[in-house]
Amino acid sequence: MHVLITGGAGFIGSHLAERLIADGHRVTALDDLSTGSRDNLDAIIDHDQFKLVEGSVLDRDLVQQLVGECDTVFHLAAAVGVKLIMDEPSKSILTNVTGTENVLTAAIIGKTPTYIASTSEVYGKASKFPFCEDDDLTIGSTKNLRWSYACAKTLDEFLSLAYAREVDLPVVVLRFFNTTGPRQTGRYGMVLPNFVQNALAGKPLFVHGTGEQSRCFGHVFDVVEALMRLLKTPAARGEVYNIGTDQEVSIMALAQKVVAATGSNSEIKLVPYSSVYPEGFEDMQRRLPSVDKLQAAIDFRPMRTLDEIIADIIAEKRALMALAAGR
Numbered sequence: 057m058h059v060l061i062t063g064g065a066g067f068i069g070s071h072l073a074e075r076l077i078a079d080g081h082r083v084t085a086l087d088d089l090s091t092g093s094r095d096n097l098d099a100i101i102d103h104d105q106f107k108l109v110e111g112s113v114l115d116r117d118l119v120q121q122l123v124g125e126c127d128t129v130f131h132l133a134a135a136v137g138v139k140l141i142m143d144e145p146s147k148s149i150l151t152n153v154t155g156t157e158n159v160l161t162a163a164i165i166g167k168t169p170t171y172i173a174s175t176s177e178v179y180g181k182a183s184k185f186p187f188c189e190d191d192d193l194t195i196g197s198t199k200n201l202r203w204s205y206a207c208a209k210t211l212d213e214f215l216s217l218a219y220a221r222e223v224d225l226p227v228v229v230l231r232f233f234n235t236t237g238p239r240q241t242g243r244y245g246m247v248l249p250n251f252v253q254n255a256l257a258g259k260p261l262f263v264h265g266t267g268e269q270s271r272c273f274g275h276v277f278d279v280v281e282a283l284m285r286l287l288k289t290p291a292a293r294g295e296v297y298n299i300g301t302d303q304e305v306s307i308m309a310l311a312q313k314v315v316a317a318t319g320s321n322s323e324i325k326l327v328p329y330s331s332v333y334p335e336g337f338e339d340m341q342r343r344l345p346s347v348d349k350l351q352a353a354i355d356f357r358p359m360r361t362l363d364e365i366i367a368d369i370i371a372e373k374r375a376l377m378a379l380a381a382g383r
């Protein structure tokens with residue numbers, strides 16, 4: 057199978073590309089290298105079944121050409137992370153809406169099976185737990201640009217499901233919850249790589265707000281396994297799936313776990329949201345998925361423990377630090 061991965065040089069995309077190549081598929085990655093990098097593709101960049109196309113999902117003609125050459129598309133390219141979205145809101149909205157429109161309108165030409173990356177952010181301020189795929193979505197005010205990411209991804213979901221209904225496009229919506237693991241960068245505000253980097257450097261770990269807010273962290277290898285299984289599940293088409301784990305941890309407990317696992321002397325410091333984000337910033341207190349629908353569809357539940365995830369990230373960051381020190 058020839059698979060196009062938009063955002064293929066990114067964190068999730070590069071792991072997915074490696075797995076597809078290992079399983080004997082051909083992969084084309086389309087990436088503008090804005091948050092992704094060529095280094096993520098070190099293991100496959102010279103493989104004869106892999107091709108990296110440096111370009112944008114905003115280039116309609118290029119997207120149409122690449123989608124036309126492939127059997128399946130994973131559309132992962134996006135402006136990602138609340139910090140990046142707050143820093144560059146209009147650019148992020150346009151990337152996340154127009155990029156998806158370009159992919160979907162190209163995919164309907166040949167009814168190419170397409171997997172669209174969405175996010176747990178779409179649940180917004182919903183207060184019924186766990187979050188189920190058919191639940192109502194509760195988004196905050198448009199004055200608070202933080203919600204633009206959730207809204208853009210919600211619109212992507214609507215457009216995907218509209219094409220599924222109107223023209224029978226075989227499309228699957230992937231609502232990713234916090235996915236983490238090796239290669240995730242802390243540069244755009246992703247919490248776990250940030251904590252590990254600071255702990256290894258002996259710097260303070262900054263916990264926003266009270267630290268009581270909780271998240272569920274899934275290992276990228278589990279997420280990739282779920283995607284591979286969805287690829288082989290035609291019944292998933294036209295459906296939305298939560299992709300993640302239901303093991304909850306508070307951000308304060310996460311920081312403590314990282315300090316313990318690294319053996320660091322780093323302090324854990326609470327910082328108010330107002331010193332990190334513009335005034336009026338709202339965080340989600342909990343983000344707990346139901347993964348029952350996913351498990352029923354693919355007979356798999358992402359399960360790697362948080363301790364395993366932290367250990368993998370520590371090993372990766374230590375190796376990178378050793379490499380940098382040896383240069």
Ligand SMILES: NC(=O)c1ccc[n+]([C@@H]2O[C@H](COP(=O)([O-])OP(=O)(O)OC[C@H]3O[C@@H](n4cnc5c(N)ncnc54)[C@H](O)[C@@H]3O)[C@@H](O)[C@H]2O)c1
Pocket residue numbers: 062063064065066067068069086087088089090091092093111112113114131132133134135136151155173174175176231232233234235236
């Ligand atoms: N990692 C998570 O916890 C998480 C959670 C929810 C949703 N998601 C979604 O999963 C997808 C992948 O996220 P990730 O964590 O791998 O982030 P990432 O930033 O590593 O990957 C995104 C990739 O898209 C590329 N990109 C950005 N704009 C582009 C454009 N205009 N044209 C081509 N490429 C472009 C970036 O360079 C990067 O390689 C995204 O759609 C994101 O919204 C991720």
